[in-house]
Amino acid sequence: xxxxxxxxxxxxxxxxxxxxxxxxxxxxxxxxxxxxxxxxxxxxxxxxxxxxxxxxxxxxxxxxxxxxxxxxxxxxxxxxxxxxxxxxxxxxxxxxx
Numbered sequence: 021x022x023x024x025x026x027x028x029x030x031x032x033x034x035x036x037x038x039x040x041x042x043x044x045x046x047x048x049x050x051x052x053x054x055x056x057x058x059x060x061x062x063x064x065x066x067x068x069x070x071x072x073x074x075x076x077x078x079x080x081x082x083x084x085x086x087x088x089x090x091x092x093x094x095x096x097x098x099x100x101x102x103x104x105x106x107x108x109x110x111x112x113x114x115x116x117x
Contacts, residue, residue: 021039047060
């Protein structure tokens with residue numbers, strides 16, 4: 021609470037009733053952890069908490085876009101002008117896996 025007050029240039033001092041529920045939620049999401057001295061610290065795991073959800077959202081968007089591309093291709097509109105780019109995307113995705 022002191023740090024937030026300091027960061028806001030003494031404009032705002034949060035109450036324990038607003039901070040501790042937030043810290044509990046962040047702990048559940050594995051974005052922060054409580055240390056043995058009772059203080060909290062951030063977790064640096066890149067795929068924990070919200071970020072793993074964000075990755076799921078990105079993959080869902082990719083799947084949706086692929087469905088759209090499949091629909092365009094099935095309507096006979098052709099994708100020859102994008103063929104090289106599609107191959108490059110496939111190669112990049114294979115490297116990630």
